[in-house]
Amino acid sequence: MAVNTRVPLIAGNWKMNLDHLQAIAFVQKLAWSLKDAGHDFTSTEVAVFPPFTDLRSVQTLVAADKLPLAYGGQDVSTQESGAYTGEISAAFLAALECQYVLIGHSERRTLHNETDEVVAAKVTAALKHNLVPIICVGETAADLELHGPSAVPVAQLKAALAGVDNAADIVVAYEPVWAIGSGQAATPDQAEQVAAALRLTLAEVLGQDVADKTRILYGGSVKGVNIAGFMKEPNVDGALVGGASLDITEFSSIVRFQKHVGL
Numbered sequence: 001m002a003v004n005t006r007v008p009l010i011a012g013n014w015k016m017n018l019d020h021l022q023a024i025a026f027v028q029k030l031a032w033s034l035k036d037a038g039h040d041f042t043s044t045e046v047a048v049f050p051p052f053t054d055l056r057s058v059q060t061l062v063a064a065d066k067l068p069l070a071y072g073g074q075d076v077s078t079q080e081s082g083a084y085t086g087e088i089s090a091a092f093l094a095a096l097e098c099q100y101v102l103i104g105h106s107e108r109r110t111l112h113n114e115t116d117e118v119v120a121a122k123v124t125a126a127l128k129h130n131l132v133p134i135i136c137v138g139e140t141a142a143d144l145e146l147h148g149p150s151a152v153p154v155a156q157l158k159a160a161l162a163g164v165d166n167a168a169d170i171v172v173a174y175e176p177v178w179a180i181g182s183g184q185a186a187t188p189d190q191a192e193q194v195a196a197a198l199r200l201t202l203a204e205v206l207g208q209d210v211a212d213k214t215r216i217l218y219g220g221s222v223k224g225v226n227i228a229g230f231m232k233e234p235n236v237d238g239a240l241v242g243g244a245s246l247d248i249t250e251f252s253s254i255v256r257f258q259k260h261v262g263l
């Protein structure tokens with residue numbers, strides 16, 4: 001068994017919250033609050049995912065104040081450029097120095113009918129522009145009852161990796177749909193079971209080295225009070241946080257999970 005050298009990642013998905021002015025104030029306060037608390041950004045990486053209209057403001061602030069925060073888009077187009085009204089290309093995100101992009105979030109899959117093929121095309125588009133895709137997978141409550149916990153997330157991951165080679169830097173986020181915004185998080189055991197299955201899939205498709213280095217996040221009602229349980233699991237390398245990422249005290253407490261687990 002390889003030694004785990006994966007740096008935990010705590011990612012805040014703001015969804016459709018905070019305009020560009022609110023984003024500036026929020027990111028500034030978040031960085032100060034973590035700095036004041038003595039957070040070591042090299043031991044746990046922190047990323048935020050603001051709406052597209054905030055990204056230029058966040059980029060300017062992060063660059064000017066040299067903030068140790070990563071950021072990225074919540075979605076990306078499958079297309080390079082052209083007549084695609086409302087779409088945002090991977091090249092545009094790269095030009096704003098985004099490091100990451102969320103792809104295949106369940107809200108995109110359900111509200112915008114994103115298929116596995118579309119998700120795979122978005123992953124390919126992101127990698128082409130050196131963005132690290134955070135590939136979101138997860139089962140609904142009905143899937144869970146019909147197929148058990150891992151079948152749907154594993155199938156979604158396999159489909160998303162269609163155009164990925166084993167040199168690619170990717171992150172996987174396991175987000176059971178039933179746990180998102182419900183206040184009812186999966187148990188650490190449940191998250192670990194699926195994360196382990198996802199890592200096996202990464203090994204099958206991309207090789208053991210990629211599986212060993214790829215971070216797998218858990219998402220779905222993560223809070224300061226439950227993060228430690230997830231982070232004790234060997235295959236969970238961080239969290240994709242929705243609602244709690246909009247509260248600086250709560251998000252900081254999640255980022256500083258080592259405090260709770262005594263690491």
Ligand SMILES: O=C[C@H](O)COP(=O)(O)O
Nearest residue numbers: 013180181220221242243
């Ligand atoms: O992207 C984040 C997930 O949808 C989780 O959202 P939540 O933390 O509000 O449950």
